[in-house]
Amino acid sequence: MRNKERVIEVAGHLFRERGFDGVGIEDLMAGAGLTRGGFYKSFASKEGLVEAACRQAVERSAETWDTLLAKDDPLAALADFYLSAPHRDNPAKGCPYAALAGEAHRRPNLVRKVFTEGIGGAITRMARLMPGRAADQRRESAVAALAGMIGAVILARAVEDPALSDEILASTRRTIAAGASSGSR
DSSP states (O other): OOHHHHHHHHHHHHHHOOOSSTTHHHHHHHHOOOHHHHHHHHOSSSHHHHHHHHHHHHHHHHHHHHHHHHHSSHHHHHEEEETSSSHHHHHSSSSSHHHHHHTTTTTTHHHHHHHHHHHHHHHHHHHHTTSSSSSHHHHHHHHHHHHHHHHHHHHHHHHSHHHHHHHHHHHHHHHHHHHSSSSSS
16 A cells, blocks of 8 residues: 555544544554655645545445445445444444544535535435435435434444443434335335
8 A cells, every 4th residue: 555545544544533633643644654754745734634534434435335235125234334333333444424524514625525425425325215206205314314323323422321322323223224114115
């Protein structure tokens, strides 16, 4: 793996784990096994790296979703994966929206554009699978389900009570499954 790709990969993990402002260039470069001076050979600024790392994380998330949505019961597969303890417990490798959406609004437009495109794509993917005949109804259901899933992971990570955290994930998983199975496609 080339140095630039290694830095982007490490940055994506560290940003999701610690937040954009919780990671300095020293940490990024040390995590990639490189020196601080090497950063400026590949990136004009930390913000450029933030955008590149977000783009890569969003693209990888979309690939994961595509794999899950190709299964026999795609919404259940997605909910089971997304609303799981392993996903909750590993933000560094998890969904960039659940890890960073609360910070994205403070970033420049390029980062917000990456989030906008990624979330729009996720809604489109989910809308194809939602019950109902009308496209606007399916889209509305997809928006609500996506917001519920992301919110559930954020809340499950925020609480200190493991039982409550598990309950948040399980309740949301059941609600999405019940909504997906109601109505006709």
